[in-house]
Amino acid sequence: MRGHGWKWLLCTPALIVLLLAASGPLLIVAVYSFLSPGNMGGVSWEFTLEAWFRVFFRRDIFEPDLVEWNTAHLQVFWRSIWLSLQTTFICAFLGFPTAWFIATRPRLTRTIWLFLITIPFWTNLLIRTFAIQEMIRNNGTINAVLMWTGLIDSPIQMMFTEFAVLLGMAYVFLPLMVLPLYAAMEKMDFSLVEAGYDLYASRLNVLWHVILPQVKPGFIAGSILVFIPAIGAYVTPRILGGGRTMMLGNLIALQFGQGRNWPLGAALALLMLVVVVGALIFYLRVVGRNDEVRRG
Amino acid sequence: MQKEIEITGLNKSFGQGASAFHALSGIDLSIGSGEFFTLLGPSGCGKTTLLRIIAGFEEPSTGVLKINGKEVTGLGPSKRPINTVFQSYALFPHMSVADNIGFGLKMLGKPKSEIKSTVAEMLQLVRMEAMADRLPSEISGGQQQRVALARALAPRPRVLLLDEPLSALDLKLRKEMQSELKRLQAETGITFVFVTHDQEEALTMSDRIAVMSAGEILQLGPPQEIYNAPVNRFVADFIGDTNFLILRVKEIGNGEAVLELPGGRQASARLPESISPPVGSRVTAVIRPEQAEPTAAGQGEMQAVVEAATFFGTDTHLHLLLDDAQGFVLRRQNRPDQPSPAPGTRLGLSFAPGALRVLED
Ligand SMILES: Nc1ncnc2c1ncn2[C@@H]1O[C@H](COP(=O)(O)OP(=O)(O)O)[C@@H](O)[C@H]1O
Ligand SMILES: [Mg+2]
Numbered sequence: 001m002r003g004h005g006w007k008w009l010l011c012t013p014a015l016i017v018l019l020l021a022a023s024g025p026l027l028i029v030a031v032y033s034f035l036s037p038g039n040m041g042g043v044s045w046e047f048t049l050e051a052w053f054r055v056f057f058r059r060d061i062f063e064p065d066l067v068e069w070n071t072a073h074l075q076v077f078w079r080s081i082w083l084s085l086q087t088t089f090i091c092a093f094l095g096f097p098t099a100w101f102i103a104t105r106p107r108l109t110r111t112i113w114l115f116l117i118t119i120p121f122w123t124n125l126l127i128r129t130f131a132i133q134e135m136i137r138n139n140g141t142i143n144a145v146l147m148w149t150g151l152i153d154s155p156i157q158m159m160f161t162e163f164a165v166l167l168g169m170a171y172v173f174l175p176l177m178v179l180p181l182y183a184a185m186e187k188m189d190f191s192l193v194e195a196g197y198d199l200y201a202s203r204l205n206v207l208w209h210v211i212l213p214q215v216k217p218g219f220i221a222g223s224i225l226v227f228i229p230a231i232g233a234y235v236t237p238r239i240l241g242g243g244r245t246m247m248l249g250n251l252i253a254l255q256f257g258q259g260r261n262w263p264l265g266a267a268l269a270l271l272m273l274v275v276v277v278g279a280l281i282f283y284l285r286v287v288g289r290n291d292e293v294r295r296g
Numbered sequence: 297m298q299k300e301i302e303i304t305g306l307n308k309s310f311g312q313g314a315s316a317f318h319a320l321s322g323i324d325l326s327i328g329s330g331e332f333f334t335l336l337g338p339s340g341c342g343k344t345t346l347l348r349i350i351a352g353f354e355e356p357s358t359g360v361l362k363i364n365g366k367e368v369t370g371l372g373p374s375k376r377p378i379n380t381v382f383q384s385y386a387l388f389p390h391m392s393v394a395d396n397i398g399f400g401l402k403m404l405g406k407p408k409s410e411i412k413s414t415v416a417e418m419l420q421l422v423r424m425e426a427m428a429d430r431l432p433s434e435i436s437g438g439q440q441q442r443v444a445l446a447r448a449l450a451p452r453p454r455v456l457l458l459d460e461p462l463s464a465l466d467l468k469l470r471k472e473m474q475s476e477l478k479r480l481q482a483e484t485g486i487t488f489v490f491v492t493h494d495q496e497e498a499l500t501m502s503d504r505i506a507v508m509s510a511g512e513i514l515q516l517g518p519p520q521e522i523y524n525a526p527v528n529r530f531v532a533d534f535i536g537d538t539n540f541l542i543l544r545v546k547e548i549g550n551g552e553a554v555l556e557l558p559g560g561r562q563a564s565a566r567l568p569e570s571i572s573p574p575v576g577s578r579v580t581a582v583i584r585p586e587q588a589e590p591t592a593a594g595q596g597e598m599q600a601v602v603e604a605a606t607f608f609g610t611d612t613h614l615h616l617l618l619d620d621a622q623g624f625v626l627r628r629q630n631r632p633d634q635p636s637p638a639p640g641t642r643l644g645l646s647f648a649p650g651a652l653r654v655l656e657d
Contacts, residue, residue, distance in 0.1 A: 191382050205403055214390070
């Protein structure tokens with residue numbers, strides 16, 4: 001079509017930002033992962049596969065030929081994936097009724113509820129996380145109340161557990177699930193629900209056969225929006241999880257900081273990217289295939 | 297006739313207190329088993345609300361609703377032997393045509409083999425066999441309409457509710473679906489409660505019509521009665537075309553009024569029981585455009601001048617000016633040997649006894 005060529009120019013500023021802030025650094029990270037660590041951090045320009053080797057394996061300090069799996073790294077990987085999956089499920093489970101509640105309010109009130117949902121975004125993540133810490137630490141609010149009422153004698157250890165990380169992440173990412181779910185529900189034709197009841201469906205059947213298929217795009221978008229940032233979460237596991245429940249983001253940061261092993265950090269970061277993209281492709285494939293089967 | 301639906305003293309208001317809106321007031325209605333019953337009225341008069349109350353989507357504020365002799369107040373839509381054809385069709389977009397039609401049976405827990413055979417039967421009934429595996433988005437509006445119909449008929453409800461089911465279709469398709477609906481109703485014997493704002497549709501399809509306005513039923517009866525003997529000005533105006541004449545009462549008696557016509561002659565007209573205008577007062581009287589006939593000037597009950605003639609194919613509408621300057625439209629069937637009179641022609645008007653009726657305002 002004529003006259004459309006120049007409109008392409010409109011997205012060049014964004015493209016330049018993307019190039020400078022995403023593609024460029026990504027390329028640098030990829031290159032670094034094949035170099036040797038410098039003494040004081042940074043890299044020295046010698047090609048080696050050592051960083052990639054150390055992502056997966058570990059050499060014995062005294063007998064360098066003795067090679068074993070680097071279970072510490074693999075554990076962090078597995079924990080990150082597992083905690084992110086759980087976070088996604090918790091957010092979906094809590095987000096669905098929340099979004100449904102908002103979507104079924106009168107139009108004016110909906111705006112107010114949506115506004116309330118976004119309020120946490122206004123406060124710095126660090127501060128919110130410290131607030132959670134204040135609630136769950138050993139002499140924090142929850143334990144103090146429980147001990148005062150006599151329900152428990154000694155404080156329950158909640159800080160520095162996977163529970164603490166899950167709580168923090170579910171709290172932080174919940175709006176990212178609620179908003180796309182709400183968007184899907186708002187578009188939903190509510191006469192479909194009535195048609196379901198009219199055709200003798202129970203509440204559960206209406207939910208399963210009518211509502212869920214309609215809001216599926218919302219679940220897909222919400223899961224992606226929660227899972228991806230969750231797997232790279234840094235602040236929440238750092239503060240609430242401590243050293244024992246380290247996640248990928250913390251492991252990578254460690255390599256670029258105290259560890260002074262930039263190539264290893266770069267390799268870990270790239271591997272995380274591969275895992276995320278792989279998970280995404282797998283997920284969309286599975287979800288997409290269901291649709292095709294239905295069409296059968 | 298056995299009563300399928302009985303509604304007594306039904307009221308429905310939305311909201312509370314001073315801001316409450318009375319959507320339905322004092323509805324009394326009974327619908328016979330196997331009847332084709334139509335709710336007719338302008339947009340916003342409460343037709344959908346009444347249908348939703350029968351279906352169970354809304355509860356009446358006061359009043360009693362019985363279905364097949366049993367009171368159903370408090371029963372949800374899934375507990376009533378009633379199915380609805382929604383105005384927007386509300387087909388499940390992620391299910392094939394066949395799955396849509398089978399949904400009700402599946403929810404009723406019918407065995408797979410029975411669902412399969414009923415779905416096949418329904419597909420045949422609405423002539424959609426070839427489309428069984430399509431998604432609703434892959435068929436036309438008229439076809440979606442048929443699927444919605446088949447889906448609602450599949451569980452064999454006692455009553456089928458149809459909320460303006462044809463309003464989204466173009467004229468030709470609408471005519472086709474009108475006879476299709478009549479055929480389906482005759483074949484299945486199911487009671488149809490049909491909602492429309494189209495008076496012609498109501499007249500051609502219904503066994504009985506309830507004409508509604510502002511939440512009330514103004515008149516209830518078979519189409520001929522509604523057309524020939526409208527109870528008030530609203531019904532007469534809403535159903536078909538009508539000439540309204542303001543005439544002076546000369547005499548009253550025997551349920552009839554003698555009225556003075558434009559030009560000085562007199563004619564008697566039926567009086568509704570609800571009113572008794574004093575002699576000398578003015579009343580509204582009506583004559584349908586096809587119930588008057590042109591005659592030679594000077595003859596007939598009234599005299600008029602032709603102002604304009606509009607050609608409609610099968611007939612011509614003559615726009616006339618009566619002697620006292622009131623307008624009058626005359627509908628005359630076109631015949632090749634009778635050209636319509638030119639504007640300015642003087643002619644007389646005659647009408648059969650009973651064509652002129654006095655109306656409540
Ligand atoms: N849920 C509701 N809340 C408030 N008012 C309503 C509601 N449903 C319908 N109404 C009002 O009731 C009146 C009748 O509506 P409806 O039954 O849909 O009319 P129709 O189907 O004859 O066009 C309308 O004025 C409408 O605004
Ligand atoms: Mg309506």
